Amino acid sequence: MRILLRVLAPLISLAVAALGLLLVVEVVAAWLSPGTGAGLLVPWRDWHTTVATVRWTAAPVLWIAVAAIVVGALLLAVGLLSRRHDIAMTSPSPGLTVATAPRVLARLVGSRVRALDPVTAASVTASARSVVVRARGRGDGGELRDESRTAASGVLDALPLARRPRLTVRADPEQPGTSKGVR
Incomplete structure (x- = not known):
């Protein structure tokens, strides 16, 4: 818009x-x-x-x-x-408003998830209501999803968000021969 x-x-x-x-x-x-x-x-x-x-x-x-x-x-x-869709954070002092852009939150979560050993690729979309992580990597899809969820939850818990967004994690095991790069 x-x-x-x-x-x-x-x-x-x-x-x-x-x-x-x-x-x-x-x-x-x-x-x-x-x-x-x-x-x-x-x-x-x-x-x-x-x-x-x-x-x-x-x-x-x-x-x-x-x-x-x-x-x-x-x-x-x-x-x-067409208003801005910033994500509110808890105020460190009265009269002070703190917010961050959804893109920043997505980058923080994405970098933490991509840093995991079994993850070869991840994309993150974020808004004030939800964070969706799509991870692809080596190993079992369930383990990959659990590790990605733990990493993303750690980021969301560490940030002083006024309202914690809903976290959705989708993980797909990487098919042999589809890796785009060596990690």
């Missing part, structure tokens, strides 16, 4: 700037030739006569209103959902 917001913000800003520039051009044109009312780039007189004959209950007016409401609701949803 943050990427969408980063794309939408400049586009909407450019559209508002273009409308402002158009308004300035039309106002300057009206000052230079008062009384015509035709507009330099926008046919104001034609628009005025069209709008004067259209009723508020007409189908095009209602469809435009519905479209404006839908676009506004979508923009509001994008704005609200």
